[in-house]
Amino acid sequence: MRDTSRRVPMSGSALAYAFLFVVVVGIQGVALKLALRELDWQMVTAWVAFIHLLLVIVIWYRGDLDLRGPYRGTIIAICSGTVAATALPLLNIALERGDASLVVPVAAGYPAVTTVLAILFLRERMTWSRLLGLMFVLLGLILIGLDA
């Protein structure tokens, strides 16, 4: 049996990876906007898709790609991929037309939609923390919308 009594909630390496995530995904918004100054959104979408494809090849080469599982999970994953494939061009079109400092904070509000859907369809609980979080996100979106 594993001893979990000494487990730290967030190790130093977890914090480092989370910090790097913040920096890397933050840079992504600016890099997309810079690329969109010279390329159209279709071509930028193609580049991002191509890089993802390279990463899948790396994962497969390392032997980490395991596609086994029930059909149900695979079908849901394909649906998820289809939705993601729709979302990526939408973000690029939005960045093509609006400031990155407006589009990215609004686009970052997507967990609010996930939370509402999770409560409606996954029967997750609505807590005070979630309600307050939703209200803050909504307020922020309204403020950013007013600034636009």
Place this chain on the structure above:
Amino acid sequence: MPQVDWLPFTVGFVVAVGIEGILIKLALRDLRWTAIFFWTTVSYPVPLFALWVLGDLEFQFPAFASAQAAVAGVCASIGLILLNLALSRGDALLVIPFTSAYPVVTVILAIPLLGERLTQVRALGLASVVVGLMLLGRAE
């Protein structure tokens, strides 16, 4: 008239990725994250193929802009790996709120690199979104 023609597409993105979050959560009951990443990646070419068939995809390769687009792709890919590494080493309760802060980096970089302005209202809106996301993340 304010320029808000970006808003419908951003709302579309928010709804689509919001739905994606639910679908990923459902799929993770049966599959590993690498399988979900695979299916997402193989789905990307579908709209691109449709655009190509419709004649709306014109291949263009100016070196510097292509490099910038490739950097964006690398950031997206590496970001996903880093998130998984962070989640595998720390509680989602702490990792997710922390990672919600990434728009701050975009906004800070957008000022010198893109010449965008950070108004007080925009900064307040950004802070409100980040606080809200942190609260949503804490509830996970």
